[in-house]
Amino acid sequence: MKLTFIYFDFPFWRVEVGRIALFMGGIEFGNKVVGNEEFTRAWGTGRLDDGTVIPFHQLPCLLVDGVSIAQTAGISRFCGKLSGLYPRDDDILAAQIDQFLDFSTDVTELVFATGRGDDDEIKKAKREALAEDELLRKLQMLENCISSGADWVLGAGLGLADIAIWRLMGWLTSERVDGIPAGIISAFPKISKVCRAVDAYPRIQEWVSKTYPVGYVRGHYG
Numbered sequence: 001m002k003l004t005f006i007y008f009d010f011p012f013w014r015v016e017v018g019r020i021a022l023f024m025g026g027i028e029f030g031n032k033v034v035g036n037e038e039f040t041r042a043w044g045t046g047r048l049d050d051g052t053v054i055p056f057h058q059l060p061c062l063l064v065d066g067v068s069i070a071q072t073a074g075i076s077r078f079c080g081k082l083s084g085l086y087p088r089d090d091d092i093l094a095a096q097i098d099q100f101l102d103f104s105t106d107v108t109e110l111v112f113a114t115g116r117g118d119d120d121e122i123k124k125a126k127r128e129a130l131a132e133d134e135l136l137r138k139l140q141m142l143e144n145c146i147s148s149g150a151d152w153v154l155g156a157g158l159g160l161a162d163i164a165i166w167r168l169m170g171w172l173t174s175e176r177v178d179g180i181p182a183g184i185i186s187a188f189p190k191i192s193k194v195c196r197a198v199d200a201y202p203r204i205q206e207w208v209s210k211t212y213p214v215g216y217v218r219g220h221y222g
């Protein structure tokens with residue numbers, strides 16, 4: 001099976017969950033990096049310059065033997081199934097994992113939608129307000145879902161939910177999202193603990209040193 005991720009040159013959670021799942025499972029895959037100009041064209045046409053279909057004119061996509069699969073959660077589940085990180089015979093655990101993938105999408109949309117169409121200063125002000133209100137409310141809900149003392153969001157080992165939350169929080173606390181302070185995580189010790197555990201996990205460390213630029217700020221986890 002030939003697997004190729006199509007995404008920007010940025011290790012965002014939306015693509016990293018699938019990539020890391022495959023990496024952890026020892027499954028080979030490739031990457032096609034799309035620049036902003038090509039993406040603008042694909043956003044309009046639904047195809048990359050080489051003709052590859054982008055079903056919903058959005059990224060990420062995963063090409064599986066030439067078939068384009070879109071949507072982060074679907075891609076993550078597919079990769080999780082290949083690598084043993086997403087159950088094929090435990091519907092409740094599968095649904096629990098799904099809820100954290102979809103939660104990560106909700107938070108991402110909440111942030112991206114804030115200030116969309118506004119100039120940079122207004123956008124920043126709106127995101128600062130978000131970081132003091134609705135975003136905190138969402139993160140508190142996530143905090144409430146994690147058991148005290150747990151290293152992982154679900155079960156006894158690192159899984160897709162942890163990878164999603166680690167990269168989502170890494171993005172939010174990276175100081176690359178104008179208006180969202182890196183310290184936002186400090187009110188949430190259980191989320192911080194999960195992020196630190198993922199960040200220190202040997203196979204994740206291996207992935208980071210293999211694929212992230214030296215000195216890349218992965219986030220501030222408290």
Ligand SMILES: N[C@@H](CCC(=O)N[C@@H](CS)C(=O)NCC(=O)O)C(=O)O
Nearest residue numbers: 014043057058059060071072073105
């Ligand atoms: N529901 C999609 C959303 C993907 C998405 O919004 N991706 C961004 C890039 S990170 C994008 O393509 N934005 C352009 C657009 O939505 O038109 C998913 O979960 O993958």
